[in-house]
Amino acid sequence: VSQAPQSHGIDLVRRLNTSLLLNILRTHSPQSRADLAKITGLGRTTVSSLVDELLGRGLIHEMGLQPSGGGRPGTELGLNPNGGCAIGIEINTNFILVVLTDFVAQVRWHKRIDVDSNEPGRFIFVAESLIKEALDYNARTERLNPLGIGVGVLGLVQAVTGELKLAPNLHWHNLPLQSMWQSRYGIPVFVENQATAAALGEYYFGAAKDYSDTIFIDASALGIGAGIVLGGKLFKGSQGFAGEAGHMVIDPAGPQCACGNHGCWEAVLNSAAIVSQLCAHLERGEQSIIFDLVQGKADNISLETVQQAADMNDPAAQAALIEASRWMGFGLANLVNIFNPQLIILGGVLSQTIAPYLEIVKQSVWERALAPSVDGVEIKLSTLGTNACVMGTIAVVLDEILREPV
Numbered sequence: 496v497s498q499a500p501q502s503h504g505i506d507l508v509r510r511l512n513t514s515l516l517l518n519i520l521r522t523h524s525p526q527s528r529a530d531l532a533k534i535t536g537l538g539r540t541t542v543s544s545l546v547d548e549l550l551g552r553g554l555i556h557e558m559g560l561q562p563s564g565g566g567r568p569g570t571e572l573g574l575n576p577n578g579g580c581a582i583g584i585e586i587n588t589n590f591i592l593v594v595l596t597d598f599v600a601q602v603r604w605h606k607r608i609d610v611d612s613n614e615p616g617r618f619i620f621v622a623e624s625l626i627k628e629a630l631d632y633n634a635r636t637e638r639l640n641p642l643g644i645g646v647g648v649l650g651l652v653q654a655v656t657g658e659l660k661l662a663p664n665l666h667w668h669n670l671p672l673q674s675m676w677q678s679r680y681g682i683p684v685f686v687e688n689q690a691t692a693a694a695l696g697e698y699y700f701g702a703a704k705d706y707s708d709t710i711f712i713d714a715s716a717l718g719i720g721a722g723i724v725l726g727g728k729l730f731k732g733s734q735g736f737a738g739e740a741g742h743m744v745i746d747p748a749g750p751q752c753a754c755g756n757h758g759c760w761e762a763v764l765n766s767a768a769i770v771s772q773l774c775a776h777l778e779r780g781e782q783s784i785i786f787d788l789v790q791g792k793a794d795n796i797s798l799e800t801v802q803q804a805a806d807m808n809d810p811a812a813q814a815a816l817i818e819a820s821r822w823m824g825f826g827l828a829n830l831v832n833i834f835n836p837q838l839i840i841l842g843g844v845l846s847q848t849i850a851p852y853l854e855i856v857k858q859s860v861w862e863r864a865l866a867p868s869v870d871g872v873e874i875k876l877s878t879l880g881t882n883a884c885v886m887g888t889i890a891v892v893l894d895e896i897l898r899e900p901v
């Protein structure tokens with residue numbers, strides 16, 4: 496057993512304790528020094544010294560006296576909104592969204608620009624101009640200390656280097672986004688897979704707030720990703736590529752997936768699969784109002800028109816969405832057996848489309864997963880919706896600061 500030098504050990508303990516206090520104030524604010532000592536089991540002197548340091552760094556602030564309960568009231572402490580700012584950026588296939596938030600993740604500025612291009616250079620150019628705009632706005636108006644930039648992309652991101660290894664839907668590979676922007680902006684940059692970021696967003700700000708073991712499903716029109724939080728921490732795998740749940744083989748005799756395999760989860764559950772499911776009903780001669788919605792042109796049938804028809808109680812469209820809900824349930828059942836989560840959050844446009852059939856999703860999970868694992872699993876829709884990813888990238892930055900505050 497190697498022994499760390501003693502001062503190093505003390506530094507580590509102090510860092511962990513500081514992080515502990517910040518996290519308590521993040522989730523259960525306000526607290527007095529005495530409350531913090533009671534909750535953490537740390538000595539009063541230790542707590543006071545850590546609190547002084549955090550006050551000095553402006554990360555927390557005093558919020559007045561506690562309501563008197565008979566004894567001597569303590570001073571209430573909470574995270575200081577002006578403790579710094581974070582920039583979050585989502586690079587999607589057809590738009591870029593940037594937000595600037597304060598230290599308690601209140602959005603102070605945001606902007607979205609549609610990008611219609613196959614050129615990675617065009618995305619980088621727009622992203623950099625938006626980051627500059629956010630930094631300029633902060634320097635001019637908010638004047639908060641920039642703590643870092645979080646980036647969410649659809650693709651495989653290497654954990655240590657923050658290099659985007661592969662983004663099939665953007666046609667990118669081996670893009671060193673993290674090191675590139677870190678040297679450009681001189682502040683920490685964190686690059687995350689979109690579903691992973693969204694999972695952290697829901698854990699910090701959304702539906703997963705009070706849960707430690709959750710899985711966020713990002714079911715988009717093209718593919719399915721999973722962000723996994725275990726024991727309150729992101730689970731990324733050895734290199735950062737964990738969560739590619741969309742490529743879990745669910746029907747080996749099924750259609751071919753973009754990855755080359757047959758019957759991946761995202762090959763049987765995506766917008767094109769739902770549309771062809773509906774077309775199969777029509778080919779069997781079933782009546783449907785869908786033809787009226789697309790002016791008789793089968794090529795114009797899209798996920799939106801299927802949803803529209805289903806909302807108008809069209810049996811064929813509803814059958815297609817019920818089928819999709821079952822596929823959703825089958826995949827989730829596998830994840831329940833493997834991870835035994837408390838909560839599964841469904842996000843992405845596909846989840847919104849099958850939202851009216853959530854009970855069918857649950858039923859097929861219940862039927863397929865092993866009884867002890869599935870007991871008590873909650874399945875909910877994302878509460879952050881389209882902001883899940885970008886708020887997740889903010890969470891990535893704040894999480895790092897809360898973990899390594901000194």
Ligand SMILES: [Zn+2]
Pocket residue numbers: 741742743752753754755756759762
């Ligand atoms: Zn696949």
